[in-house]
Amino acid sequence: MKKILVTQPSLAPLDEYVALLKGVWDRGILTHNGPLVQRFEQEMKDKFHFPNFLTVTNGTIALQVALKALDLPKGEIIVPSFTWVASISAIQWEGFTPVFADIDPQTLNIDLNSIRDKINERTVAIMPVHVFGVPCDVEGIHQIADEYNLKVVYDGAHAIGSTFKNKPLLEYGDISATSLHATKLLNTAEGGACVTRSDELQRRMEEIRFFGHNQEKEIVTEGFNGKMTEVHAALGIVNLVQFDEVFRDRKVKYVYYKESLSSIRELEFQHCKYGESNYSYFPVIFESESLTLEILSALSKKNIYPRRYFYPSVNTLSGIVKYSSTPISEDISSRILCLPLYYSLSYNEIDEVIDTVRSVVGMWRIGKI
Ligand code: T4K
Numbered sequence: 001m002k003k004i005l006v007t008q009p010s011l012a013p014l015d016e017y018v019a020l021l022k023g024v025w026d027r028g029i030l031t032h033n034g035p036l037v038q039r040f041e042q043e044m045k046d047k048f049h050f051p052n053f054l055t056v057t058n059g060t061i062a063l064q065v066a067l068k069a070l071d072l073p074k075g076e077i078i079v080p081s082f083t084w085v086a087s088i089s090a091i092q093w094e095g096f097t098p099v100f101a102d103i104d105p106q107t108l109n110i111d112l113n114s115i116r117d118k119i120n121e122r123t124v125a126i127m128p129v130h131v132f133g134v135p136c137d138v139e140g141i142h143q144i145a146d147e148y149n150l151k152v153v154y155d156g157a158h159a160i161g162s163t164f165k166n167k168p169l170l171e172y173g174d175i176s177a178t179s180l181h182a183t184k185l186l187n188t189a190e191g192g193a194c195v196t197r198s199d200e201l202q203r204r205m206e207e208i209r210f211f212g213h214n215q216e217k218e219i220v221t222e223g224f225n226g227k228m229t230e231v232h233a234a235l236g237i238v239n240l241v242q243f244d245e246v247f248r249d250r251k252v253k254y255v256y257y258k259e260s261l262s263s264i265r266e267l268e269f270q271h272c273k274y275g276e277s278n279y280s281y282f283p284v285i286f287e288s289e290s291l292t293l294e295i296l297s298a299l300s301k302k303n304i305y306p307r308r309y310f311y312p313s314v315n316t317l318s319g320i321v322k323y324s325s326t327p328i329s330e331d332i333s334s335r336i337l338c339l340p341l342y343y344s345l346s347y348n349e350i351d352e353v354i355d356t357v358r359s360v361v362g363m364w365r366i367g368k369i
Helices: 016-026 033-050 059-070 085-093 112-120 138-148 197-206 230-242 245-262 289-301 327-335 348-363
Strands: 054-056 076-080 098-102 121-125 150-156 175-179 192-195 268-271 282-286 336-339
Touching: 016 059, 016 230, 033 054, 054 197, 054 230, 059 085, 059 150, 059 175, 059 192, 059 197, 076 085, 076 112, 085 098, 085 138, 098 268, 112 138, 112 245, 121 138, 138 150, 230 245, 245 268, 245 336, 245 348, 282 289, 282 327, 289 327, 289 336, 289 348, 327 336
Parallel strands: 076 098, 076 121, 121 150, 150 175
Antiparallel strands: 054 192, 175 192, 268 282, 282 336
């Protein structure tokens, strides 16, 4: 039986990729800001109207480059606990302490009152996450940041293609970091990027991703190796060509799922209250953890593998952080599943997922499970 996974990479035709690789072979330039990296960065700026766009090796390194570039005094960074572990590890690798804010139970994004509760004299920045590509309340966040003189680094790992007030969502904040991982709407296999309106921050980030070298190859700052390679950039260039089609397909499938499941009172959907999402994931929140686990089990018997993103709530990862309570995040974490959603997923496969969810909920209602 064919496996239906939570996601599958969207890939351009292989011959288009190979044609670009031919040039890489001819030039012998594999990395160090080569022509394809420069072309990919320019094409991303042209396509999404990003003021600056700096590629790096992955989304985790993008967060670290952003935090380094801001050159903040070491202190606390407020981050939602409903996120992937990379948001936290990036903060900690850069020598800051994560302080957990809770989330809005509808948008699943950081709750502004919780941000206010966590601010103190040690706070240096806020790192909100645009969870599953759904925009945070960026205007509310910037108002708080201005009031307390804090920097804002968005974890926009999921957010390429999302918009707010008809502008790219990643343009907001001092810096936004995104991921170009195989599982993302646009992928370079592994990859990430930083977006900023500030040319000065852009220059600093260019130095940081290249060992701290300036244009003259003098070491001017503490950096590391965060460069994207030519073979990754080539994949980005060819995949970018089909981005609009992938986005359109994702949105149509998202709406199809939502309409098909909306009559089930035992589940809820993520709300998008600000701007437009990129529909990159299809999360469903069930009424209890036990129902969630029944659904997971029934689907896996049919070789269908949704994922518990994000489970567990990262504030409970006792091996790496000090626990502090964020009850909404902990609760949602235990009841959420991201259902399969990707370009090559067929409507028959989606119907199989929907029918299984309906049938488990039906048995649940009459107490048969
Ligand atoms: N901030 C946030 C909020 C994030 O969600 C992430 C990453 C980051 C920061 C850091 O960005 P990166 O450093 O990763 O660029 C995945 C991804 O590895 C991770 O990028 C992502 N978020 C996270 C939410 O999910 P896994 O371990 O659940 O993925 P994995 O490898 O099991 O893949 C999921 C499914 O995709 C599989 O069932 C099969 C399919 N798949 C996966 C890969 C890698 C493929 O078909 N082909 C592939 O090459 O973490």
